[in-house]
Amino acid sequence: MSGRGGGFFDDDDKPAVSSPQQAGGRQSFLSRLRSPSPDRAPARDADGDIDIDDLIGGDGAAEETHLQRLMRAWINERGAPMLLIWEGDLVDEVMGQLEDQVRMVDLLRGDERSEEEEHFQLMLVQTEMERVKFVLRSYIRVRLFKIEQYAQHIVTTPELHSLLSGIELAHAQKYQTLVEAHHRVSVLNSLPPTMGGLDDVHGGHRMIPQPDLDTAVFIRARKHCGDLSLPNQSITLSKNSIFLVRFQDIAKLLMDDSIELI
Secondary structure, eight states: OOTTTOSTTOOSSOOOOOOTTHHHHOOOHHHHHOOSSGGGOOOBOTTSSBOHHHHTTOTTOSSOOHHHHHHHHHHHHHHOSSOOOOOHHHHHHHHHHHHHHHHHHHHHHTOTTOOHHHHHHHHHHHHHHHHHHHHHHHHHHHHHHHHHHTHHHHHTOGGGGGGSOHHHHHHHHHHHHHHHHHHHHHTGGGSOGGGOOSSOEETTEESSOOOOTTOEEEEEESSOOEEEEOSSOEEEEOTTOEEEEEHHHHHHHHHTTSEEEO
């Protein structure tokens, strides 16, 4: 249904509009559901009614849908100890498709010719939309948690700034400014100047909280990646193989989508 090239409401071809004579002279469910953009109409079944599998992103799509990509990004973000790259284009795509679907559902809900079966189909579509919204919110929340947890590390490490959106980076900077001001007013101003730093190093350990890249994670190979050398052994990452490894050993493979976290 989306003209953006795939998603949880995908459509391989532009469907034809059924005629008003279909289904006993009643304009089809598809025709009334059609959005202003012709290439965003859902597929129809043999009876001329809407294909609910097409609306909610059935398993028939050959390529990975935007919803599947979003869920993979969400699971990776939840499993990774460090902040991963912001999937801004994907989030914008999914939000755009949600807006399209909301408009189409509103059109049908206000149509007095809609039948009971069609209203049931709308309930399924709305349920799927809520599921997508949940994944979106959770993806953003887990990133926000990491940003606030490691705000000082992020702000003081320019190499990490490319992983964040502009809004996320601005939030990290403002959040760190507030935290630092709070610490100084409540504690640090009462201490000697030599003890007033927030980035001191003691015993080889920095005071700035950083992600633990030695965290163990479960991975699944999305394609054949060949041999991977680990500190004490070597493993072969064949497609769909699953391993428990240290995050820093597979971080680059995760960044280029060769593997996924589970």
